Amino acid sequence: MKTIAAFLRKYSHVWILSYGLIYLTWFCYLERTVTRNYHVMHVAxxxxxxxxxxxxxxYLMWxxxxxxxxxxxxxTNKEDYYRLCLFLFSGMTISLIICTFFHNGTDFRPALDPDKNIFTAAVAALYQTDTPTNVFPSVHVYNSIGAHIAIVKSESLKKHRLVRIGSGILMTAICLSTVFLKQHSVIDGVGSVVMAYVIYWVVYGYGWSTENKKVTQKVLG
Known part of the structure; x- marks a missing residue:
């Protein structure tokens, strides 16, 4: 107990991760209720x-x-942590709001043979656990972009070129996986990119001067 208390004192900012409970509860509700009469997301x-x-x-590495x-x-960095969480959780909340009032989904999942190989079996399992609804905008794409932005913007990771390159490659692969697995329409990914572009300027600001950084550091403790 003392170890846990010491951890919470040192990393008190971990509290913001409790947002995950709100997101999962809301998302699971949508998964149960949005089952028909939804707009099919599809482009040529x-x-x-x-x-x-x-x-x-x-897709699973996401x-x-x-x-x-x-x-x-x-x-490692409380300020970068808060920025990343604000970026991720803002977009995730907007996605939930969109799906709540604009019921959406896809209808182009292929018929699979789970016995073909281990990868097809994994996709079949994914299809069974994840409904083809609540897909716009794609949280997979949005959060991948958010994670990569945080890594690229990090001062401590600027000297780790391979980490930044690897992150960019993985982000791209994850975004592509959403359409190659027929989990999302291209338009779902485009919606995520647009949302990420807007929220980027809100969270990371226009230049973010040294003075602003000092003020933020004082506020965050």
Missing amino acids: MDDYIPFNEYFIVP FLYVAVTILYFLF
Whole structure:
């Protein structure tokens, strides 16, 4: 207990991660209730993108990618941590609001043979656990962009060129995986990019001067 108390005193800013409970509760509610009479997200480009089960690898790596990025900044830089969380959670909330009032989903998931290979089996399992609804904008795409922005903007990671390059490659692979697995329409990804562009300027500001950084550091303690 003393160890936990000491951890919470040192990293009291961990509290903001409790937002995850709000998000999961809201999202699960939408998954249960948005099951029919929803707008199908589809554009012509979707028909030209082939299904590729191997993209399940970067798609699942998203969970680790975002989690590790959050934890890294939680333990190393409080200011970057708050910025990342504000970026991620703002977009996730907007996505939930959109899906609440604009019911949406896809209808182009292919029929799969789970016995083909381990990757197809994994995609089949994903299809069973994740409904084809509440897809616009894509949180997978949005959070991947947010994690990469935080890594690129980090002063402590600027000297780690391979980390930044690797992050960019993984972010791109995750974004592509959403359409190659037929989890999302291209328009879902475009919506996420637009949302990320707008929220970037809100969270990271126009230049963010040294004086502003000092003020923020004082506020955050």
